[in-house]
Amino acid sequence: MTRFGSVVAAAIVALLALAPLVLGSFAVGLLNDVGIGALVALGLVLLTGVGGLTSFGQAAFVGIAAYASAWLTTTHGASPWFGLLFALAATGVSACLIGMLTLRLGGHFLPLSTIAWGLSISLLFGNIDALGRHSGLSNIPPLHLGTMSLTTPESVYYLIWPIFGLAYWFIHNLLNSRPGRAVRSLRGGATLLASVGADAFRVRLTLFVTAALLAGISGWLYAHTNRFVSPSPFDLRASIEYLLMAVAGGLGQLAGALVGAGLVFLVKNSLQDLLPLLSQRGGQLDGVAFAILFLVLLQHARGGMMGFVSRRGQGRPGAPTLPARRPVPALLRRSLPAPGTPLLAVAGAVKHFGGLVAVNDVSFAMRAGEIVGLIGPNGAGKSTMFNLITGTLPMSAGQVEFLGRDISTAPQRHIARLGMARTFQHVKLRPKMSLLDNVACGAYARTRCGMLASGLRLNRAEEQQIHDEAMRQLTRIGLADRAHEQAGSLPLGTQRILEIARALAADPVLLVLDEPAAGLRRQEKAALGELLRRLRADGISILIVEHDMAFVMKLVDRLVVMNFGAKLVEGPPAEVRANRAVQSAYLGANP
Ligand code: ADP
Ligand code: MG
Numbered sequence: 001m002t003r004f005g006s007v008v009a010a011a012i013v014a015l016l017a018l019a020p021l022v023l024g025s026f027a028v029g030l031l032n033d034v035g036i037g038a039l040v041a042l043g044l045v046l047l048t049g050v051g052g053l054t055s056f057g058q059a060a061f062v063g064i065a066a067y068a069s070a071w072l073t074t075t076h077g078a079s080p081w082f083g084l085l086f087a088l089a090a091t092g093v094s095a096c097l098i099g100m101l102t103l104r105l106g107g108h109f110l111p112l113s114t115i116a117w118g119l120s121i122s123l124l125f126g127n128i129d130a131l132g133r134h135s136g137l138s139n140i141p142p143l144h145l146g147t148m149s150l151t152t153p154e155s156v157y158y159l160i161w162p163i164f165g166l167a168y169w170f171i172h173n174l175l176n177s178r179p180g181r182a183v184r185s186l187r188g189g190a191t192l193l194a195s196v197g198a199d200a201f202r203v204r205l206t207l208f209v210t211a212a213l214l215a216g217i218s219g220w221l222y223a224h225t226n227r228f229v230s231p232s233p234f235d236l237r238a239s240i241e242y243l244l245m246a247v248a249g250g251l252g253q254l255a256g257a258l259v260g261a262g263l264v265f266l267v268k269n270s271l272q273d274l275l276p277l278l279s280q281r282g283g284q285l286d287g288v289a290f291a292i293l294f295l296v297l298l299q300h301a302r303g304g305m306m307g308f309v310s311r312r313g314q315g316r317p318g319a320p321t322l323p324a325r326r327p328v329p330a331l332l333r334r335s336l337p338a339p340g341t342p343l344l345a346v347a348g349a350v351k352h353f354g355g356l357v358a359v360n361d362v363s364f365a366m367r368a369g370e371i372v373g374l375i376g377p378n379g380a381g382k383s384t385m386f387n388l389i390t391g392t393l394p395m396s397a398g399q400v401e402f403l404g405r406d407i408s409t410a411p412q413r414h415i416a417r418l419g420m421a422r423t424f425q426h427v428k429l430r431p432k433m434s435l436l437d438n439v440a441c442g443a444y445a446r447t448r449c450g451m452l453a454s455g456l457r458l459n460r461a462e463e464q465q466i467h468d469e470a471m472r473q474l475t476r477i478g479l480a481d482r483a484h485e486q487a488g489s490l491p492l493g494t495q496r497i498l499e500i501a502r503a504l505a506a507d508p509v510l511l512v513l514d515e516p517a518a519g520l521r522r523q524e525k526a527a528l529g530e531l532l533r534r535l536r537a538d539g540i541s542i543l544i545v546e547h548d549m550a551f552v553m554k555l556v557d558r559l560v561v562m563n564f565g566a567k568l569v570e571g572p573p574a575e576v577r578a579n580r581a582v583q584s585a586y587l588g589a590n591p
Contacts, residue, residue, distance in 0.1 A: 016161055020154045029153040030265060032225060035160040038261035039167055039218035041245035042254065043211030046171055048243070049251030051207045052187040053103075054111040057118025058242045061212040063125055063234025065091045065219030070137045070229045071130065080143050080224050084217075091216030092209055094121075099208040103201060118239050125231040136230030143224045156225050163221070164258075167214060170455035172254055174210075177454030177463060181441050183207050185430055191392055192428040194412035195421070196506060197445030206451055215242075237287065241268075244294055250304025259305045267293065328464045331446050333507050334419060336539040337403065339369030343510060343541055344389070349398035351384050358384040360565040361398070366558075368509075371532065371542040373552045373573075376562035377585065382545045383425050385562065386514050389543070390422045391415040403509065417445045419509030423499035423516060425545075431488025435479055435498055438487045439470040442505030473501040477531065493519030497528065504535075511535065513544045517551055529555050553577065561585075 020028050040058055048054050068090040069083030078086075102113040126134045143150040143159060150156040174180045182203045185192055190200035223229050232238075241264060249260025271286045279285065301307060337343060344366045351359040359381045366372045374382050387393040389400055391412035399408045407415050416422075421442070429438050443466050449459035474480040477497050482490075487498060496516050503511055517525050525548065532542055532555060546552045552559070552573070559576045561568040563585045569576060576582055 013165070020157050025153050028157050030269065032153055032157055032160050034258075034261045034265050035157075035164045036218050036221050036225070037242065037245060037265065038258045039164055039221070040215045040242045041249065041257035041261050042164075042167055042171060043214035044242055044246035045249070045251055045254055045257045046175075046183070046214075047207060047211035048246060049253075049256070050175065050186075051183050051204065053204065053208065054243075055114045055118075055208075055211070056111060056236065056239050056243065057114040057121070058211070058215050059234045059236070059238035060118045060121035061091050061095060061215035062219035062222065062238070062242075063122060063229075063231070064094050065216035066223040066229045066234070067125060067131055067137070067219075069220045070140045070223045073141050073224075074137055074139060075130070080141060080220075083224070084220050087220045087223075088213055088216050091212050091219070095209045095212030096205070099205045103204045103208060114239075115236065119236055122231050122235040125234065132230075134231060136228060138228045140223050140227045140229065142227060143221075156221075160221055160225075163217060167217065168254060168258075171214075173457050174451060174455040175254075177459055178440075178444060178447050178449050178466065179203070179206070179451045179454050181433070181437055182444060184433060184437075185441055188428055188430050191412070191424075194392070195390070195416055195424075195428070196441050196443075196502070197413045197416040199413055210451060240294075241290065244290060244297075246304075247294070247297055248304055250306030250309075252303055253306045256304050256306040263305065326461075326464060328461050328468070331443060331465050331469050331507070334509070336509055337368040339367070339539065341368045343368045343370075343403065344543070345399075345401040346385075346389065347399045347401075349385065349388050349400065350396045351381070351388055351393065352396045357565050359388060362562065362565075362567045364560045364567065364570055366541065366543065368541050369536065369539060370558065371536055371544065371556045373556035373559045374543065374545045374562065375547075375549075375552060375559055376568070380562040381565040382562055383514055384565075386422065386512055386543075386545065390420055390512055392422075413445075416506065419507070420512060421503035421506040421508035421510070422512040423496060423503055423514055425514040425518075427492065427495045427499060429487045429495055429498060429502075432486055434484050435474060435487050435490070435501075436467070436470050436483040438498060439473050439501045439505050440466050442473070442502035443469050444506075446507060469505055470501075473504045476504065477501045478527065491519070493517075493521070493524060496520075497524075500531075508540060511540055511542045513542065513546075515545050515547065517546055517548055525551055 019031060023031070040062055044055065044058055065087035069080060069087040072078045072086050073080055073083045098117050102110060102117070105113055125131055131137060143156060145159070148155070150159060175184065182193060182198050186200065186203060193200040193203060222233070245260035245264045246257060247260065248263050249256030249258065268286065271289050275285045275289070297304065342365065346365070347363050349359050349362045350357070362385060374385060376382055384393065388395050391407065391410055391414070395408060399406060401407065402415065402418060402420060405418065407418070447462050447466055449462050453459050471480060471483065474483050477500060479494070479498065479501070487495060490498060496518065500511070500513065500516060517528055520528060529551060536542060544556070556573060558571065559573055560570045561576060561582050568581055568585060569579050
């Protein structure tokens with residue numbers, strides 16, 4: 001955080017701490033509502049703003065928790081603190097089930113499905129006898145701390161806001177950690193995550209459950225401060241209000257949740273005072289006013305209020321927290337196979353795209369310590385071949401063996417974890433994340449801290465190891481001095497080199513590079529060649545697609561030439577250069 005940012009944060013905390021001393025009970029009650037709403041919005045900033053999963057059903061999770069605790073405490077006389085555990089269990093299990101059923105849906109189907117379950121759950125509340133149907137549950141016991149009962153707005157205020165503070169701290173820590181970087185990479189697609197050995201579906205599911213649990217804490221607070229629950233505060237309209245909070249505050253930053261919740265409650269209260277003056281049916285018009293507010297925001301202020309404050313719009317969530325400088329042991333490295341041992345064997349690989357045969361019965365092998373080049377005209381099937389080897393695409397037929405294992409049908413992330421790291425012809429980096437964070441993603445499979453440990457900051461030693469490893473790889477490619485800049489600020493050619501650093505952070509046995517030199521200037525190409533030779537000397541094997549013939553011929557030990565999906569020839573560079581078929585198919589057209 002910047003110095004200015006810390007001062008502002010400290011001022012906000014101090015104001016919040018003193019507020020009940022100067023404000024009346026009505027205003028304190030309003031602030032309590034803001035805190036309860038901001039917890040849900042915090043989950044939505046995380047889910048929608050960071051993870052890219054839009055939920056129109058978040059109020060349902062608030063409701064599940066509120067009803068769970070209300071039911072347990074009213075019918076069984078349990079303490080509200082037991083109610084909290086029960087509410088979180090109910091919310092967590094529901095989110096897990098709903099997530100497993102819907103999170104594989106792509107495109108617009110996922111947000112649509114959230115409307116569906118959001119609607120059905122709130123309808124359910126109104127139709128279950130044990131939950132009091134439409135009249136709800138009343139006489140819910142208040143929260144208590146020891147023997148002190150929190151019945152006044154002022155007393156419960158000092159529970160709600162510390163809980164919000166803790167949740168904020170937790171999510172802030174989480175975002176700047178191993179699982180947080182995976183969450184921030186979700187928008188880059190499942191292939192990006194799988195290429196570093198992560199399971200995008202699991203990351204989405206844990207993210208979804210985390211956001212639901214925040215809604216759950218909110219619901220529990222709601223039930224025990226209002227002391228009454230009924231279906232309507234948990235319906236679709238409420239869900240949209242929560243989403244509006246997140247959007248109005250700014251989906252790009254965690255503080256947006258707080259700002260947005262404040263704004264929505266302020267507008268809502270003013271409308272309740274103003275609208276009845278305008279028309280007799282004014283009470284029903286606030287939905288329309290909110291809809292207009294939503295549209296205006298989407299048209300003119302996508303970054304929300306925080307977007308104006310930071311003037312960076314959708315900036316990165318949270319501030320870069322550097323782990324404290326303490327010496328930690330470096331991440332463990334795997335032992336590389338002895339040079340010359342068989343490493344990769346492709347046998348009869350075939351890939352159909354409908355009627356098109358992109359890869360047609362291609363076989364080749366490579367040994368540890370080699371640099372092998374895959375060349376051929378545009379559209380020859382080279383990138384598709386790479387996708388088959390790395391498990392990014394399933395093969396139509398054929399077999400691939402890596403380190404003596406059959407990986408023909410293995411999922412991409414398993415192949416990555418075996419030690420095959422790749423870069424992409426169409427760069428897959430997170431442009432708003434720093435160079436350091438992008439490279440740190442590469443070490444995902446070598447580290448283990450999960451969401452809970454990261455949120456509670458029990459991950460410091462491991463974060464330090466990841467940081468050191470990422471810096472080591474950035475130094476290796478000569479970009480260490482730009483570690484904290486955004487990856488998107490680099491020229492495209494340099495972004496390709498950054499992808500190599502991310503691949504290296506995985507401690508690979510085999511590097512698979514798709515056109516790494518494209519877009520580089522002459523000296524940069526020379527530096528890249530030098531880097532790749534050094535990597536080979538360190539025992540890393542390299543499979544590379546490259547169009548610059550001068551570059552490839554100087555670099556590789558062997559070449560495999562593809563044309564129209566099939567293998568044309570294979571051999572040392574000089575032999576391939578002299579080959580007639582290659583000259584006419586490829587070099588002739590592109591001297
Ligand atoms: P190269 O990398 O050698 O330029 P590609 O492997 O990208 O070639 O493409 C080989 C052929 O397969 C091209 O004709 C391309 O249009 C086609 N192709 C590649 N990917 C797909 C896909 N996902 N769906 C359909 N056709 C594809
Ligand atoms: Mg290609």
